[in-house]
Amino acid sequence: MDGLSFLYGTLPGRLLLRPLTGRWLSEISGTLLDTRISRLLIPLFIRSNHIDVSEYDLTRIHSFNDFFCRPLREGRRSVDFTPSHLAAPCDGLLTVYPLQKNLVIPVKQSAFTLEGLLRDVALAKHYEGGTCLVFRLCVDHFHRYCYADSGVKSENRRIAGRFHTVRPIALAHRPVFTENTREYTLIRSACFGTIVQMEVGAMLVGRICNHEGAANVKRGAEKGMFQYGGSTIILLLEKDRVVIDPEIMCASSAGTETPVRMGQCVGIANTGARKSGSGHRKSQ
Numbered sequence: 001m002d003g004l005s006f007l008y009g010t011l012p013g014r015l016l017l018r019p020l021t022g023r024w025l026s027e028i029s030g031t032l033l034d035t036r037i038s039r040l041l042i043p044l045f046i047r048s049n050h051i052d053v054s055e056y057d058l059t060r061i062h063s064f065n066d067f068f069c070r071p072l073r074e075g076r077r078s079v080d081f082t083p084s085h086l087a088a089p090c091d092g093l094l095t096v097y098p099l100q101k102n103l104v105i106p107v108k109q110s111a112f113t114l115e116g117l118l119r120d121v122a123l124a125k126h127y128e129g130g131t132c133l134v135f136r137l138c139v140d141h142f143h144r145y146c147y148a149d150s151g152v153k154s155e156n157r158r159i160a161g162r163f164h165t166v167r168p169i170a171l172a173h174r175p176v177f178t179e180n181t182r183e184y185t186l187i188r189s190a191c192f193g194t195i196v197q198m199e200v201g202a203m204l205v206g207r208i209c210n211h212e213g214a215a216n217v218k219r220g221a222e223k224g225m226f227q228y229g230g231s232t233i234i235l236l237l238e239k240d241r242v243v244i245d246p247e248i249m250c251a252s253s254a255g256t257e258t259p260v261r262m263g264q265c266v267g268i269a270n271t272g273a274r275k276s277g278s279g280h281r282k283s284q
Contacts, residue, residue: 033228038064049140056142069143069209069225079146079220079263083191086242086267087219090145090233092135093257094266096244099130099236117234118184118196119159127196129239133266136257137231144225145233146262148197151189153217156210158183183208184234187217191269196236199224220263242267 032038041064046053056070080087088094097104102113102124114124137143147153159182184198199208208231210224217223244267248258260266 033064033068035063039067042067045139051140065227068228071144072142077262080265081219082265084269084271085265086192086235086237086269087146087148088135088260088262088264088266089148089197089223089235090135090137090262091142092137092233092260094248094252094260095134095136095255095257096248096252097132097134099127099132099239101128104132114236117182117198123196126194127236127238131237131242131244133235133237133244135233135235135260137226137233139228142262143227143231144262145199145223146220147187147217147223148195148219148235149187149189149192150217150219151187151195153188153212153215154186155213156183156185158208181208183210185210193238193241196234197223198234198236199226200232200234201226240270240272243270 033041039061042061045051045064045067055072055076057073058067058070061067061070099114102115104112104114104117114127115121118124181201182198184196187195187197189195199210201208207227208224209227211222245265248260248266251258
């Protein structure tokens with residue numbers, strides 16, 4: 001039995017979870033990984049996770065955290081700018097779920113409610129019958145993320161919580177996405193209505209670093225970055241707004257994650273959808 005199986009699958013392990021998923025551990029880890037001496041961890045991290053460093057600009061790396069949220073070299077990601085195409089906001093492993101009333105029902109994982117995820121009853125109701133895209137980032141992924149589409153962005157809303165790992169072993173035992181610290185914004189898009197774009201922290205991820213508050217934003221522009229650990233980005237789309245790539249939907253229905261890259265088209269706008277933003281209350 002590995003460490004995560006012990007923590008999430010046994011009673012003694014679950015007793016240890018509360019202190020291990022608390023903010024103090026993430027804060028201490030983050031402080032240590034900001035130091036110059038933490039650079040000594042980088043070569044081992046690269047080897048252990050088989051990271052292709054040729055993709056990245058490593059000219060300003062002064063700590064492990066600098067390396068973890070390293071920027072890409074110019075031209076290493078191609079963003080699909082076709083207005084009717086939905087772009088992946090990050091590199092990651094994608095699973096897509098239908099939103100049935102107030103409930104997200106993942107395959108082989110614990111279900112969770114929209115109300116619990118958003119902490120907003122009216123907003124949760126607005127997305128009933130819609131689509132939930134979950135992009136899981138592993139430690140070897142590129143940990144910066146962009147806007148999934150252009151539009152008018154609301155202020156960021158931060159929900160304090162814990163820092164569970166987002167690996168499948170945890171998702172199978174805990175409603176991780178409604179317990180972890182997270183931050184989200186609303187983006188009013190011409191083709192896709194009002195999109196919720198949410199960043200979820202994870203074990204040792206004490207920092208979700210978004211660059212700006214309310215603004216007009218452009219698809220593909222950098223929205224922010226995560227510091228150390230695996231993490232997750234969630235997109236919520238209104239009912240009948242998007243048709244997800246059939247291969248991604250087929251894999252998701254079987255409980256299989258699909259590797260995607262930032263900027264990749266993962267679905268197209270439903271041409272029969274109602275006009276953008278109709279019936280939605282003003283962004284908070």
